[in-house]
Amino acid sequence: xxxxxxxxxxxxxxxxxxxxxxxxxxxxxxxxxxxxxxxxxxxxxxxxxxxxxxxxxxxxxxxxxxxxxxxxxxxxxxxxxxxxxxxxxxxxxxxxxxxxxxxxxxxxxxxxxxxxxxxxxxxxxxxxxxxxxxxxxxxxxxxxxxxxxxxxxxxxxxxxxxxxxxxxxxxxx
Amino acid sequence: xxxxxxxxxxxxxxxxxxxxxxxxxxxxxxxxxxxxxxxxxxxxxxxxxxxxxxxxxxxxxxxxxxxxxxxxxxxxxxxxxxxxxxxxxxxxxxxxxxxxxxxxxxxxxxxxxxxxxxxxxxxxxxxxxxxxxxxxxxxxxxxxxxxxxxxxxxxxxxxxxxxxxxxxxxxxxxxxxxxxxxxxxxx
Numbered sequence: 109x110x111x112x113x114x115x116x117x118x119x120x121x122x123x124x125x126x127x128x129x130x131x132x133x134x135x136x137x138x139x140x141x142x143x144x145x146x147x148x149x150x151x152x153x154x155x156x157x158x159x160x161x162x163x164x165x166x167x168x169x170x171x172x173x174x175x176x177x178x179x180x181x182x183x184x185x186x187x188x189x190x191x192x193x194x195x196x197x198x199x200x201x202x203x204x205x206x207x208x209x210x211x212x213x214x215x216x217x218x219x220x221x222x223x224x225x226x227x228x229x230x231x232x233x234x235x236x237x238x239x240x241x242x243x244x245x246x247x248x249x250x251x252x253x254x255x256x257x258x259x260x261x262x263x264x265x266x267x268x269x270x271x272x273x274x275x276x277x278x279x280x281x
Numbered sequence: 282x283x284x285x286x287x288x289x290x291x292x293x294x295x296x297x298x299x300x301x302x303x304x305x306x307x308x309x310x311x312x313x314x315x316x317x318x319x320x321x322x323x324x325x326x327x328x329x330x331x332x333x334x335x336x337x338x339x340x341x342x343x344x345x346x347x348x349x350x351x352x353x354x355x356x357x358x359x360x361x362x363x364x365x366x367x368x369x370x371x372x373x374x375x376x377x378x379x380x381x382x383x384x385x386x387x388x389x390x391x392x393x394x395x396x397x398x399x400x401x402x403x404x405x406x407x408x409x410x411x412x413x414x415x416x417x418x419x420x421x422x423x424x425x426x427x428x429x430x431x432x433x434x435x436x437x438x439x440x441x442x443x444x445x446x447x448x449x450x451x452x453x454x455x456x457x458x459x460x461x462x463x464x465x466x467x468x
Contacts, residue, residue: 112311116330117458119312120337123305127338128345130301132355134294135287138305140386148410155411166417171410177298182389184302189390191303192310203397205317205382216397223381223398227388227405228412230377234385235413236420237370238360241384244367245335248360250343252435252446255362259371264324266375271324274379 112196127247134177137247141234142171143182148231149173211275286354306390315391317382317398324379327468329461340454347447357434364428366420381405 123138130136145166150173153161161167193199203219212218234240237259239248245263248256289297312334313319322328349355378384381402383391388406391399413420436446 113313114311116312116314116333117337119308120334121341123308123312123334123338124341124343124345126301126304126308127342128349128355131342131346131358132286132349134289134297134301135356136298136301137358138301140384140389144385144389144406145410145413148407149414151407152411152414161414164414164417165421166414171414175295177294180295180298181302181305184299184304185306185309185386185389186302186393187299188303188306188308188393189310189315190306190393192307193394198310199395201395201397203401205321205398207318207321208382219398220401223402224405224408226377226379226381227402227407228377228409229405230374230381230385230388230402231406231409232413233370233373233375233377235370235410236424237367237374238363240374240386241335241378242386244360244371245384246338246342247358249335250339250346251357251359252343252450253359253362254430254433254435254438255360255367257435258362258364258367259374262368262371263375263378266372267324267379268375270376270379271321275321275325 112192112198123246124250127250136177137243137251139178139239139243139247140182140185141231141240141243143178144231145171145235146173146176146179147182207275286349287356305386306393309387309390310394315383315387315394315396315399317391317396320384320387321379321382326464329465332457332461336454336457340451343450344447347443351443359432359434362428362430362433363425364430366424366427369424377409 127138130138149161149167149171167173203216208219237244239259244256244259249260309315313330314334319328319330323331346355350357381388383399383402385406388399388402392403436443
């Protein structure tokens, strides 16, 4: 299998061009976590009941669970990644990563539990900050939004510290 | 008022969402940023792929959208600078990103390439999203108003003209790329 990865600078230029297109013809910035919060609302319906979800201030005002631009963008993102993986033969059911294994061993259960917890934490942070690496990191920073740059810098610093604590022993991996 | 170029509406806009997402997901995977190791190693200064992709996208997208905005062909969508909420949220996000090994977008894309850990984290993100919605009233009353400066942009904050800030952005990206190239040569 030949290396399917493209030059990261080329990919960055293409993502930049894509955001110019979405800003201009759709009047939408690139973003992920609002759509995910809408999806969370949909997941909450069978647990909390749809009345509860409809009555919630956040879901009613900011993240209405519906098939709209934000949630369909998520569907497209998954389809695009799947298409890319299939085209280059990179689709593979797995959960191994060398950095993780070097620190925490090959246990799949451990990795999945950690990923689940990480998912809870990252999403709470993304909603509290009102954006993620896409909404703040790319779309916010490229508009010179103070919130975007604040997010980028603090997220980076926090990530460096966390990586030191979690994977400090695995520097050779 | 919608900007002049924003001609997509109704169901066209929804189809466009799928199409734009498709391109985004394809690019994330081809860029190599749907990989746990690539993301975590950024925070250890051992792999700069994520930084290269993001800074290039910011510089190219930033200049392009600034030009369109200057011609009234595109609108800005600025998120509010709520100092405590954005700062605290970003700090929590950084912890989550390193533990999860993905960010929300790259995680979602990784799920589609068969990554089971990304899928477990997607389930976690649903729980996190529910937790935020359930605590939102408290957050809105106690966290969001602290240091709320509204839709603030760097040109206003720094008191500099737009073009100076964009020139600075491009220069900064170039500087970062030079530093990264130096670090990669050493490794």
